[in-house]
Amino acid sequence: MTSWKKVYDKWKSFPQLDPNLQQQLLEIEHDPAELEDAFYKELTFGTGGMRGVLGPGTNRMNIYTIRKAVFGLAEYLLEHRVNVKDRGVVISYDSRYQSFEFAVESAKVLAHFGIKAYVFESLRPTPLLSFAVRHLSTAAGIMITASHNPPEYNGFKVYNETGGQITPDEAEDIISYIRKVDNELTVPAMEQEVAEKEGLLRWAGKEVDTAYLSRLQFISKLADDEKEKEKDVSIVFTPLHGTSLDLVTKGLEQLRFTNVHVVEEQAVPDPEFRTVSSPNPEEHQAFSMAIELGEKVGADILLATDPDADRLGVAVKNKDGVYEVLTGNQLGSLMLYYILLHYNPIVTRNPRMIKTVVTTELGREIANSFGVKTIDTLTGFKFIGDKIRQFDWTGETFIFGYEESYGYLISGFVRDKDAVQSAVMAAEMAYYWKKQGKTLLDALQEVYEKYGYYREGLSSITLKGKDGAETISRIMENFRNEPFTEIAGWKVEKIENYLTGERKIVETNEVEPIGLPRENMVKILLEEKGWVCLRPSGTEPKLKYYYGVCGKDKVDSEERLARLKAEMDRLIESYQPKVRN
Incomplete structure (x- = not known):
């Protein structure tokens, strides 16, 4: 018997197997290719966590693979961090199938170790989870999300005590503890009611949101009197059935962007993402409904965030009156240019812009012209977040970070890409250039003429x-x-x-x-x-x-x-x- 069949038989014969997973196993029992793919290996725990198709099996996302990962994480934290039980772990989740269940299962395994968990009372964006780790001073954070993957996926991301995604070295250590778990089906977990009664499962609420929004208003580059003015910019916004509706609309409102039109059909969280073929703002089809509403209300700018709100897409009208979606490289370069137009080199010590090695070289040209050094990292925002952490003792100042895949970070109070920050900044840029009679595309053309047509x-x-x-x-x-x-x-x-x-x-x-x-x-x-x-x-x-x-x-x-x-x-x-x- 091949090894994957032995694992399959172990699952099939497990008497306490989750009934839903048991039923799904029955549905594929005569499909050897599907069974092999579900059991031939363990779901890969990479440098940030794991992501995969939902379903039964060791190569799938389910309560058992979640429990195993959290068990390994808990043992790692207790060995490598201080005051873990008191500090706890904060857990957030998006709108995908089983996201809430996986968040609670994570808390139940942590409770077995006596580690308290702060679980958000409802879905929240990934950048808020990053912020919450720092705000609550927890030992780690867990985000249940598969970002913009298809509906059949979910994922498990781990954040370290600085609010950034775990580094490759931290991931290797955590993986070594996960591998010690012999049987994922028998990982111990405290009952939810008991965990709540003992104060080991606590529900996080609006207090974290309020603290985040308080910090968010300070990313603006506008003068104080300008911030208080009502902005003559028409905005269409869609959260693409995800997590960002509340924070983005409130973030815009507190900077007096009052002419905001939400795509109502996409404002409702939906694990099927029924109105789009993919909930990914990198793909232009995701803007179809936003464009329709934009044409109706005469919007100056369209904003779209992915389901866990760490990526932002933007569209504006071109000279033919047609909405054009900016690439991640274009929008990131424009953000960098706008920020540097408003920064004071006299009061900024050792300014640094950070980008990944597959991100446009236009950013380096822009940064150089303002005397700002560019730092390259490997692909993945975790490396940008870790660089910002290093600045705490190197004396360097974070100016901006971005990657080509629609991820941007304006302020380091979050240590991962942040579509909420980015949406507010994009709206502000539209307002700034509109006052000069220009669109973002006009501003981009100026950048190309000045620095090169990248x-x-x-x-x-x-x-x-x-x-x-x-x-x-x-x-x-x-x-x-x-x-x-x-x-x-x-x-x-x-x-x-x-x-x-x-x-x-x-x-x-x-x-x-x-x-x-x-x-x-x-x-x-x-x-x-x-x-x-x-x-x-x-x-x-x-x-x-x-x-x-x-x-x-x-x-x-x-x-x-x-x-x-x-x-x-x-x-x-x-x-x-x-x-x-």
Whole structure:
């Protein structure tokens, strides 16, 4: 008998198995491929936590995989942190299937160890969880979310005592404790009623929201008298069936943005996300209903947050009167430019802008022009959050952080990307430039003319299951070992292999350290400011490939980008196994 079948039999014969999971097992018992995928491995606990499809099995999100992860986390905290039982852990959750149940299960396992848990009384955004860890001085935080993944997914993210996502070293330590759990089906958990009675499960409420909103108003770059004025900006906002409605609308209201129109059909939390094909503001279809409402009310700007409210998408009208969705690189660069237009270099010590290695180089150009140093991190906002933590003792000042995947952070009172902060800042920028007779697109054009026509793209292929994971691994290996001298006609200047931590200068064959943690990623720098990068997603069964250019004007940059994309598409296709008829 193969190993996955033994695990399946263990689950099938477990007398106390959750009835819903038991029924789901019966429904797939004659589907060996589905059973193998559910049981052939344990759900991967990555550098921030775990994310996967809901259902029975060790490779699925369910109460048993949650309990096992929390058991390991609890043992790690008790060994590595002080006053854990008194400080406790704060837990939040989004609108997905079983999010509330997973939050309570987490609290019940913590209660078994005598660790109190603060569980929010209703769903809350990820950035509020990050804030709550710091505000409540807890030993850790847990966020139950799968961000913008499809409805069949859920996830479990862990935050450290500084409010940031756990670092790779912390994750490795936690994983070592999780691996010690022999049987996920028998992890002990205190009954909810007992935990509540003993004060080990406490419900968090509006007090944290109020504290967050108090800090939020200070991100504004407007003069005090300007803050009090009612803003002549028409805004359409959609939370895409997620968690951000209350905080975003209140955040806008306290800065006197009163002309706010909410897409009511998408204001209701819904685990199916019925009005969109994907609840991801990176995808333009998510704006369909916002655009419809925007045209009706004559909105200056459209705002859309993903379900856990850590990503923001923005759309504004172009010269043809059509709403155009800004890319994450464009919006992030505009935010950086706006912030630096209003910052005082005399009172700001060692200013730093932080971005990931796959984020546009336009940000570096903007920062340089204001005398602000740029720091690059690996992909993932956890690395940006950890850099901000390091500033507490390095004497550096955080100015702004962003990544191409619609994640931005204006103020470090949160240590993860924050769509609430970003929505308020985007509205303020629209107001600032509208007073000058400009839209955000007009401002972006000025930035391009001043710093260069940078354009970027991202493509991905989805390869599910065991075979898909093996194919992704094979493609990465082939790309890493390819002896590139040129790509799409542009000469290769440098090859950065993040798995070995080395950067090779092609012309001289010199090798130098990259200076970042190891990761399964390859980035190739081309002449004329072009680049490509290949990396597997850490949260989805996807292989992502990025590409960027800098052209003489809009048409030139678009032509260069299309050329580079076509070559990357061809390369990725050539590395995949051929299907025989």
